[in-house]
Amino acid sequence: MKYGIVIVSHSPKIAEGVKDLISQAAPSLSITYAGGTDEGKIGSSLENIQKAFDDNQGQTILAFYDLGSSKMNLEMFLEMTDKDVHKYDVALVEGAYTAATLAEIDSPLTTIEDSLKKLKIK
Amino acid sequence: MKYGIVIVSHSPKIAEGVKDLISQAAPSLSITYAGGTDEGKIGSSLENIQKAFDDNQGQTILAFYDLGSSKMNLEMFLEMTDKDVHKYDVALVEGAYTAATLAEIDSPLTTIEDSLKKLKIK
Amino acid sequence: MAERACKNDCMVGEKKMKLELTNAEQWIKLFTSKLDENVSTLNELDTAIGDGDHGTNMERGAKAVKEALDKQTPADLSALFKTTAFAMIQKVGGASGPLYGTAFLDMSKAAKDEADLAKLVQVGADGIKRRGQSDVKMKTMIDVWQPVADDLSAGPLTADQVDQALQSTKGMVATKGRASYLEEKSVGHLDPGSQSSAYLFDSLIEALGEK
Amino acid sequence: MAERACKNDCMVGEKKMKLELTNAEQWIKLFTSKLDENVSTLNELDTAIGDGDHGTNMERGAKAVKEALDKQTPADLSALFKTTAFAMIQKVGGASGPLYGTAFLDMSKAAKDEADLAKLVQVGADGIKRRGQSDVKMKTMIDVWQPVADDLSAGPLTADQVDQALQSTKGMVATKGRASYLEEKSVGHLDPGSQSSAYLFDSLIEALGEK
Numbered sequence: 332m333k334y335g336i337v338i339v340s341h342s343p344k345i346a347e348g349v350k351d352l353i354s355q356a357a358p359s360l361s362i363t364y365a366g367g368t369d370e371g372k373i374g375s376s377l378e379n380i381q382k383a384f385d386d387n388q389g390q391t392i393l394a395f396y397d398l399g400s401s402k403m404n405l406e407m408f409l410e411m412t413d414k415d416v417h418k419y420d421v422a423l424v425e426g427a428y429t430a431a432t433l434a435e436i437d438s439p440l441t442t443i444e445d446s447l448k449k450l451k452i453k
Numbered sequence: 454m455k456y457g458i459v460i461v462s463h464s465p466k467i468a469e470g471v472k473d474l475i476s477q478a479a480p481s482l483s484i485t486y487a488g489g490t491d492e493g494k495i496g497s498s499l500e501n502i503q504k505a506f507d508d509n510q511g512q513t514i515l516a517f518y519d520l521g522s523s524k525m526n527l528e529m530f531l532e533m534t535d536k537d538v539h540k541y542d543v544a545l546v547e548g549a550y551t552a553a554t555l556a557e558i559d560s561p562l563t564t565i566e567d568s569l570k571k572l573k574i575k
Numbered sequence: 576m577a578e579r580a581c582k583n584d585c586m587v588g589e590k591k592m593k594l595e596l597t598n599a600e601q602w603i604k605l606f607t608s609k610l611d612e613n614v615s616t617l618n619e620l621d622t623a624i625g626d627g628d629h630g631t632n633m634e635r636g637a638k639a640v641k642e643a644l645d646k647q648t649p650a651d652l653s654a655l656f657k658t659t660a661f662a663m664i665q666k667v668g669g670a671s672g673p674l675y676g677t678a679f680l681d682m683s684k685a686a687k688d689e690a691d692l693a694k695l696v697q698v699g700a701d702g703i704k705r706r707g708q709s710d711v712k713m714k715t716m717i718d719v720w721q722p723v724a725d726d727l728s729a730g731p732l733t734a735d736q737v738d739q740a741l742q743s744t745k746g747m748v749a750t751k752g753r754a755s756y757l758e759e760k761s762v763g764h765l766d767p768g769s770q771s772s773a774y775l776f777d778s779l780i781e782a783l784g785e786k
Numbered sequence: 787m788a789e790r791a792c793k794n795d796c797m798v799g800e801k802k803m804k805l806e807l808t809n810a811e812q813w814i815k816l817f818t819s820k821l822d823e824n825v826s827t828l829n830e831l832d833t834a835i836g837d838g839d840h841g842t843n844m845e846r847g848a849k850a851v852k853e854a855l856d857k858q859t860p861a862d863l864s865a866l867f868k869t870t871a872f873a874m875i876q877k878v879g880g881a882s883g884p885l886y887g888t889a890f891l892d893m894s895k896a897a898k899d900e901a902d903l904a905k906l907v908q909v910g911a912d913g914i915k916r917r918g919q920s921d922v923k924m925k926t927m928i929d930v931w932q933p934v935a936d937d938l939s940a941g942p943l944t945a946d947q948v949d950q951a952l953q954s955t956k957g958m959v960a961t962k963g964r965a966s967y968l969e970e971k972s973v974g975h976l977d978p979g980s981q982s983s984a985y986l987f988d989s990l991i992e993a994l995g996e997k
């Protein structure tokens with residue numbers, strides 16, 4: 332599979348909900364998520380993030396996050412991984428939806444990134 | 454209570470998750486949400502939105518939404534209500550978090566709206 | 576009530592352009608049947624450029640409309656449209672809910688002192704534009720509603736006209752609704768909401784013809 | 787190993803500035819105790835300008851650090867810092883997790899061929915800056931780490947110096963972390979991460995004094 336998407340949120344419910352939402356527009360994409368702490372509370376967990384990337388089937392993975400520690404843990408993971416991961420500083424829900432829609436039809440990465448530019452807020 | 458926040462999302466989980474997340478930064482605010490269709494599926498429901506506003510205790514209500522039909526149903530509700538509601542075309546999660554943080558300490562609406570301007574993406 | 580201007584070779588008399596309750600009831604009934612029969616067609620169109628649920632959404636709406644009309648026979652056009660609107664708004668669950676809902680709600684209000692079919696459809700089209708903050712050429716249902724409103728005001732509506740409007744959406748780049756996320760890649764596909772709107776107006780033609 | 791430059795009236799000899807494993811173990815142990823004892827202080831500070839969980843986060847981290855160190859006695863400084871880092875990263879759950887985690891991880895790497903305390907703390911401060919994409923004067927824990935690193939390189943660290951650094955955060959406008967959402971309203975409150983960092987360096991002073 333060309334693309335995969337990883338969602339990182341402080342909230343397990345947001346993470347899962349974003350997957351539900353974008354899966355509708357991109358049913359064939361590999362979409363995995365890491366939500367909350369390792370105890371399922373509000374927060375973030377490098378271990379959960381690692382697992383979300385391990386489980387993802389995409390060759391090129393587009394990653395989205397919500398706030399501070401999601402971003403830091405994600406970047407910590409990026410320093411450790413060999414995978415081809417692109418992290419975007421865009422609105423979580425809206426960015427992931429936009430990327431999923433375009434990734435579903437195997438758009439070039441430049442096309443996806445052009446669309447994401449309008450959603451950059453971080 | 455001065456402010457309330459209403460979250461409208463296509464996904465019941467996103468809506469509830471955003472409440473969980475922003476409640477941590479704004480434990481004393483009235484935060485209500487409408488997620489999904491009346492059957493709890495991905496989509497939106499005017500009835501759920503109405504209920505979220507009915508249940509909200511804020512005098513001034515700040516409303517956030519994710520995509521297309523959440524916005525339309527929200528606007529449909531706004532045409533029907535007498536409540537003091539302000540709808541923002543900003544990133545859902547990040548916008549709601551920003552507003553909640555400032556609303557929690559009873560910041561003036563202009564301060565809140567200045568901060569939200571940077572998150573306008575819709 | 577305003578006089579109907581009948582330009583060109585006007586094949587329909589004054590009477591036929593005034594929408595009668597019985598025609599209108601038949602219209603809505605035929606529409607709900609077509610929606611029931613074409614769930615997968617609409618879902619497939621929406622899968623290509625949206626989230627794949629337009630058929631399921633409209634089927635839920637159709638069911639709610641039928642149930643509401645079965646429960647209470649509407650006293651007049653205005654009541655018929657209102658019932659249709661409320662059922663759509665409550666049960667569709669997608670963008671098409673508030674869009675069709677607003678169209679029929681505005682038509683319901685207008686129908687209190689207007690029975691001219693072309694004018695009513697124009698009121699509906701305007702309602703969709705307001706609710707969707709959209710206009711023609713954005714590859715939405717408006718690209719069926721507006722041409723149909725124009726065609727109705729120029730003479731009787733034909734199935735060819737409806738189909739032409741529908742087909743015109745194929746070449747468009749979507750700039751509103753979910754398909755707009757695809758930008759240029761939305762070209763080459765029919766807009767699902769335009770297809771369901773085509774069913775609506777095909778139903779209208781049948782309902783008027785049957786009388 | 788680089789020579790330690792001892793400017794001004796240097797009250798500590800070469801030996802004391804070299805961090806010994808026993809001191810360092812004591813340091814981390816005292817830190818975890820202070821975190822345990824001050825959960826509500828840290829939570830309250832974070833409630834004022836954040837999400838109220840910094841105490842709970844650090845308590846979780848402290849518990850994990852203690853358990854990991856109980857399980858295996860670290861062979862050297864590098865191992866001690868690595869164990870501390872991993873426990874923090876895995877268990878804290880807030881921004882302070884990757885921040886303290888990166889600080890200790892980078893210190894662990896540096897400790898392989900560097901034992902100078904001031905240099906190690908500077909490596910930690912730099913790690914926090916990299917992870918947080920932040921710097922001094924942003925009302926974060928860096929406003930304790932960086933002054934402490936400077937003070938350590940100029941002479942022995944005192945509790946007054948740590949407290950001065952901590953108190954300096956009160957007047958700052960936050961531009962990183964959750965408190966930055968409050969903009970000007972963040973002024974007048976101590977930064978919670980700076981408070982926990984103050985516990986860290988108070989523990990260091992105690993650990994060095996005890997020897």
Ligand SMILES: Nc1ncnc2c1ncn2[C@@H]1O[C@H](COP(=O)(O)OP(=O)(O)O)[C@@H](O)[C@H]1O
Pocket residue numbers: 521522621625626628629632633668669670671672674703706707708709714715716717751752753766767768769
């Ligand atoms: N802003 C808009 N203005 C007009 N029509 C719109 C707009 N957004 C969407 N539509 C119409 O709605 C249809 C999609 O309806 P549906 O699939 O039921 O909703 P959703 O997109 O929420 O899943 C589109 O094909 C289009 O015709």
Ligand SMILES: Nc1ncnc2c1ncn2[C@@H]1O[C@H](COP(=O)(O)OP(=O)(O)O)[C@@H](O)[C@H]1O
Pocket residue numbers: 399400832836837839840843844879880881882883885914917918919920925926927928962963964977978979980
């Ligand atoms: N970008 C950053 N750079 C440096 N320190 C930061 C940054 N963001 C947050 N911090 C520090 O982390 C502390 C908050 O930690 P904590 O409450 O555990 O995490 P969270 O904010 O995720 O709830 C802040 O008080 C601040 O000192």
Ligand SMILES: [Mg+2]
Pocket residue numbers: 621625626627628629669
């Ligand atoms: Mg759809």
Ligand SMILES: [Mg+2]
Pocket residue numbers: 495496626628668669670
């Ligand atoms: Mg939908």
Ligand SMILES: [Mg+2]
Pocket residue numbers: 832836837838839840880
């Ligand atoms: Mg916190």
Ligand SMILES: [Mg+2]
Pocket residue numbers: 373374837839879880881
């Ligand atoms: Mg937190």
